[in-house]
Amino acid sequence: MFKLLLCWRYLRTRYIALASIVSVMLGVATMIVVNSVMDGFTSEMQDRIHGILSDLTFESVSVDGMYDAEYHMAEIRRVVGQYIEGMSPTVHVPAMLRYDVNGHTFTRPINLIGIDEATYASVGDLGKYLQHPDNRKQLRFTLREGGYDTLDHQAQDPSKLIPRKQLATAGWPYRREKARMQSQSAMPPGIWDTTIPSSQSVAKTPRESLPDDRINPFAARDANLPQQDFEDPAEHQSAGAVLGIALASVRTSEGEDRFLVLPGDDVRITYPRTSIDPRLEPEASTSVFTVVDIYESKMSEYDASFVFVPLRKLQEIRGMVHPQTNRANVTSIQIKLKPGVDLDEVRDLLRNHFPAQFYGVYTWRDKQGALLAAVHMETMILNILLFLIIAVAGFGILAIFFMIVFEKTRDIGVLKSLGASGRGVMGIFLGYGLSLGIVGAGIGLAAGLAIVHYINEIANLLARLTGQPIFDPSVYYFQGIPTIVNVPTVTWIVLGATLIAVLASVLPARRAAGLHPVEALRYE
Amino acid sequence: MSNPLSIAASQFLREREESERPPRRTDQERNRPAGSTSRASLRRGELPSVANPKALMTARGLKKSYRKGPIQIPVLRGIDLDIRSGEFLAIVGQSGCGKSTLLHVLGTLDAPDSGEVHFEGNRIDNLPAAGRDILRNRHFGMIFQFYHLLPELTTLENVLAPWMIAEGVWTFLRHRRLRRRQASELLEMVGLTHRAKHKPRELSGGEMQRAAIARSLIAGPKLLLADEPTGNLDKETGRQIMDLLGRLNRERGLTIIMVTHDDSIAALADRTVRLVDGRVKEY
Numbered sequence: 096m097f098k099l100l101l102c103w104r105y106l107r108t109r110y111i112a113l114a115s116i117v118s119v120m121l122g123v124a125t126m127i128v129v130n131s132v133m134d135g136f137t138s139e140m141q142d143r144i145h146g147i148l149s150d151l152t153f154e155s156v157s158v159d160g161m162y163d164a165e166y167h168m169a170e171i172r173r174v175v176g177q178y179i180e181g182m183s184p185t186v187h188v189p190a191m192l193r194y195d196v197n198g199h200t201f202t203r204p205i206n207l208i209g210i211d212e213a214t215y216a217s218v219g220d221l222g223k224y225l226q227h228p229d230n231r232k233q234l235r236f237t238l239r240e241g242g243y244d245t246l247d248h249q250a251q252d253p254s255k256l257i258p259r260k261q262l263a264t265a266g267w268p269y270r271r272e273k274a275r276m277q278s279q280s281a282m283p284p285g286i287w288d289t290t291i292p293s294s295q296s297v298a299k300t301p302r303e304s305l306p307d308d309r310i311n312p313f314a315a316r317d318a319n320l321p322q323q324d325f326e327d328p329a330e331h332q333s334a335g336a337v338l339g340i341a342l343a344s345v346r347t348s349e350g351e352d353r354f355l356v357l358p359g360d361d362v363r364i365t366y367p368r369t370s371i372d373p374r375l376e377p378e379a380s381t382s383v384f385t386v387v388d389i390y391e392s393k394m395s396e397y398d399a400s401f402v403f404v405p406l407r408k409l410q411e412i413r414g415m416v417h418p419q420t421n422r423a424n425v426t427s428i429q430i431k432l433k434p435g436v437d438l439d440e441v442r443d444l445l446r447n448h449f450p451a452q453f454y455g456v457y458t459w460r461d462k463q464g465a466l467l468a469a470v471h472m473e474t475m476i477l478n479i480l481l482f483l484i485i486a487v488a489g490f491g492i493l494a495i496f497f498m499i500v501f502e503k504t505r506d507i508g509v510l511k512s513l514g515a516s517g518r519g520v521m522g523i524f525l526g527y528g529l530s531l532g533i534v535g536a537g538i539g540l541a542a543g544l545a546i547v548h549y550i551n552e553i554a555n556l557l558a559r560l561t562g563q564p565i566f567d568p569s570v571y572y573f574q575g576i577p578t579i580v581n582v583p584t585v586t587w588i589v590l591g592a593t594l595i596a597v598l599a600s601v602l603p604a605r606r607a608a609g610l611h612p613v614e615a616l617r618y619e
Numbered sequence: 620m621s622n623p624l625s626i627a628a629s630q631f632l633r634e635r636e637e638s639e640r641p642p643r644r645t646d647q648e649r650n651r652p653a654g655s656t657s658r659a660s661l662r663r664g665e666l667p668s669v670a671n672p673k674a675l676m677t678a679r680g681l682k683k684s685y686r687k688g689p690i691q692i693p694v695l696r697g698i699d700l701d702i703r704s705g706e707f708l709a710i711v712g713q714s715g716c717g718k719s720t721l722l723h724v725l726g727t728l729d730a731p732d733s734g735e736v737h738f739e740g741n742r743i744d745n746l747p748a749a750g751r752d753i754l755r756n757r758h759f760g761m762i763f764q765f766y767h768l769l770p771e772l773t774t775l776e777n778v779l780a781p782w783m784i785a786e787g788v789w790t791f792l793r794h795r796r797l798r799r800r801q802a803s804e805l806l807e808m809v810g811l812t813h814r815a816k817h818k819p820r821e822l823s824g825g826e827m828q829r830a831a832i833a834r835s836l837i838a839g840p841k842l843l844l845a846d847e848p849t850g851n852l853d854k855e856t857g858r859q860i861m862d863l864l865g866r867l868n869r870e871r872g873l874t875i876i877m878v879t880h881d882d883s884i885a886a887l888a889d890r891t892v893r894l895v896d897g898r899v900k901e902y
């Protein structure tokens with residue numbers, strides 16, 4: 096009984112102990128906040144990466160691709176068919192995007208992706224990230240008559256957004272108006288310039304200088320290279336392209352998106368052709384595409400590099416279609432697995448079946464492994480550092496308790512002279528440490544959860560006070576800071592902090608228990 | 620029995636004697652050979668019967684020395700002492716002659732280098748720590764020159780401290796009515812009812828010593844060990860404390876061993892022994 100009472104009285108009269116409560120509290124609160132934010136980021140990022148990448152990617156090591164997608168898909172089906180829900184062939188190739196704004200030409204490196212709009216929706220949710228409601232249902236590479244969203248449809252709270260007014264008129268109306276103005280001002284052909292069709296640049300390449308046309312199986316097709324073969328841009332479009340939002344716009348510090356390119360504009364894309372003939376070096380070609388939609392996955396890495404074009408078109412202009420068989424090369428096959436199937440297992444089955452020098456098989460996690468691992472490591476290191484804060488609090492408790500034991504030496508002697516056992520005296524200080532730990536961890540828990548709950552409000556307030564945006568939405572395209580409170584993690588943090596407080600009080604408590612009653616009584 | 624304080628005291632002591640009469644012993648306990656004290660019986664507040672009922676406490680050949688580096692400083696050099704039940708014994712001696720040391724050894728707070736201490740016929744100086752804790756808690760009361768009240772507790776809580784130490788939370792809470800009544804009766808006896816809620820630092824020295832006396836009596840001890848109880852008080856207050864101790868001795872039959880260096884205080888006791896050169900000299 097005396098343990099409880101004295102423990103309580105010491106707690107109430109020793110304000111210095113509050114210092115250790117505060118440090119335990121701060122440690123617990125920051126650990127909870129950091130873990131919640133990191134978990135939120137990780138899971139949000141995993142969701143997004145997984146939404147963008149298909150479960151499994153089966154790719155050829157060469158950029159030229161593998162011949163005959165049908166054959167490979169049949170082979171894959173033969174090996175792991177029972178796990179597969181959908182497949183879609185794609186062509187991935189590094190390329191360059193160019194467009195003109197007010198007389199300036201912008202050139203951007205891109206990841207050019209040819210997709211089959213009929214089957215691609217079965218392996219990934221590209222549709223979700225598009226700006227036209229009909230394209231979200233079924234992507235078409237033809238320009239729409241307008242009706243693009245002016246508010247981000249993915250935002251939780253659209254009322255806070257700055258509307259994208261430019262998208263209101265995007266589509267055919269914009270294209271017609273632009274064509275009209277350009278024909279009136281009779282400007283020298285800029286973006287409408289059709290003097291760079293690939294056939295011309297091709298003409299200068301060694302391919303044309305080959306003596307015998309029959310050696311080149313693609314010579315015949317070169318003549319049919321698609322050019323901008325229409326007269327009136329107000330009536331016709333080139334092949335459609337979907338641009339990542341960071342390629343098409345810049346985001347101001349207020350969070351407003353200023354579009355440099357809109358659906359309806361034409362852009363030029365320069366890409367490497369294939370070199371199936373070993374005597375030929377691959378050369379670059381340029382084609383014109385019409386932007387038909389904007390892609391916003393909110394992963395800046397992808398939004399700043401992805402450009403989607405029709406698969407068949409890309410295969411043709413890259414020279415991937417075999418003239419005799421009319422079958423085309425693809426660089427990858429995207430695979431979606433049935434729910435609950437172990438990705439790594441299917442990946443390993445495929446890896447065993449296809450020789451590694453020609454084919455690579457990756458899960459979406461493998462593709463983004465470095466990023467996810469980096470976030471994981473960051474979380475670990477932060478946790479270690481923050482746990483050190485709590486350990487520092489533990490040493491604070493240790494020091495304070497030794498002080499209190501010295502100060503209370505006489506009283507400890509008195510208690511022993513009244514028949515208190517060493518264990519009982521130890522109990523006072525262990526109980527004292529336990530209460531410090533529980534109170535500190537409890538307040539820290541409450542504070543941490545409150546901060547997590549109001550994290551965006553707090554970030555906004557800090558941003559307003561310091562004039563520096565704490566959380567820059569243009570980096571992550573997240574509207575707010577994502578958080579997830581993971582109950583087991585929080586429980587471990589609270590228990591760990593309490594345990595540290597108790598452990599820190601063990602040494603002083605043992606000292607108090609071991610005091611000789613007479614020496615304690617004589618202590619001045 | 621002229622003074623109201625002493626009437627209250629005697630009444631209180633008589634009542635408690637009746638309410639705390641020990642339960643009848645079993646044959647097994649009665650047959651236990653003298654000299655072996657079981658922890659269970661200690662906790663119940665009883666000890667096996669004594670061969671010589673006159674000697675409540677006996678010290679034989681007590682020696683104790685302190686080591687200062689290589690040199691041994693002998694303090695007690697062979698103490699032989701008998702304290703009869705109901706006796707009021709004063710131990711006098713010069714400062715530094717070892718009076719407190721002797722008292723601590725008798726009260727099992729300290730162990731002698733050699734020699735034996737017997738209480739009610741049982742050797743107690745070599746008891747395990749748990750047994751000594753129970754002895755100090757239930758069988759001995761102790762008061763000190765500097766009162767040694769716990770500053771965080773109120774007077775009432777200080778008086779209750781031995782029971783709080785003896786009993787766990789639930790037992791104490793179950794008994795709290797009884798315990799509170801005992802404590803307030805003791806406080807009434809020492810005249811401190813109006814100070815029950817005060818912290819020790821708000822009390823005068825005499826009041827603190829009276830609170831300490833109440834605390835030493837709460838568990839119903841047979842022996843009171845007092846280390847210069849008046850040493851820090853003025854003459855008049857010291858006299859009041861001595862009155863209180865004298866009445867407790869006469870009316871309750873409480874055995875008291877008191878250490879003092881003041882001969883006039885010692886003269887109020889039944890018997891005085893002098894500690895010289897680490898040995899006892901009877902007057």
Ligand SMILES: Nc1ncnc2c1ncn2[C@@H]1O[C@H](COP(=O)(O)OP(=O)(O)OP(=O)(O)O)[C@@H](O)[C@H]1O
Nearest residue numbers: 685686694712713714715716717718719720721880
């Ligand atoms: N821990 C110790 N180490 C060394 N010497 C000690 C120790 N404790 C006590 N002494 C010595 O033992 C002797 C007896 O001390 P003790 O306190 O018993 O004397 P005392 O008779 O009570 O004196 P006073 O009347 O001043 O209280 C003293 O000389 C003291 O210096």
Ligand SMILES: [Mg+2]
Nearest residue numbers: 718719720846
């Ligand atoms: Mg002394």
